[in-house]
Amino acid sequence: MKLFSQSVPVVILAAGLATGVALNIRAAGQSYPPQSAPPPGYPAGDPYPAPYGDLRGLVDRAQSDLRAAADLEHENDKQRERYRNAQGHLSSFDRHLVKGHFDKGELDKALGEFKGILDHNVLQASSRDALMHDMDELRAARDRHY
Numbered sequence: 001m002k003l004f005s006q007s008v009p010v011v012i013l014a015a016g017l018a019t020g021v022a023l024n025i026r027a028a029g030q031s032y033p034p035q036s037a038p039p040p041g042y043p044a045g046d047p048y049p050a051p052y053g054d055l056r057g058l059v060d061r062a063q064s065d066l067r068a069a070a071d072l073e074h075e076n077d078k079q080r081e082r083y084r085n086a087q088g089h090l091s092s093f094d095r096h097l098v099k100g101h102f103d104k105g106e107l108d109k110a111l112g113e114f115k116g117i118l119d120h121n122v123l124q125a126s127s128r129d130a131l132m133h134d135m136d137e138l139r140a141a142r143d144r145h146y
Contacts, residue, residue: 063090073121086113117131118131
């Protein structure tokens with residue numbers, strides 16, 4: 001009897017594990033939660049709406065470069081504020097892109113903040129180069145009206 005009472009929990013755990021593995025194998029070919037069809041005009045599987053996918057990648061890289069430069073910053077409130085403002089405008093611009101709208105005004109504000117950072121903040125050469133490259137690419141995207 002003692003052996004039986006000890007093996008019951010083991011059998012239950014083994015059955016639960018086998019059921020979980022079977023369900024996992026069955027669901028491997030399915031995405032969870034189930035994904036709906038992409039909006040009309042957008043190919044399936046794209047992480048971003050098709051017209052702005054590359055531009056959103058550029059915005060993401062620019063925000064990463066801003067964060068990296070800000071992490072090297074000293075305790076100067078005005079300089080940190082420039083980073084926050086630039087990231088805020090880029091974030092707002094990206095929010096509009098998700099909705100399919102190219103907000104040139106918000107991009108112009110972000111570019112103005114980039115210029116302020118490059119003109120007034122103390123930067124390492126690598127950070128300055130990365131931010132200048134991001135600013136040039138964002139300007140080119142603005143000029144193309146992406």
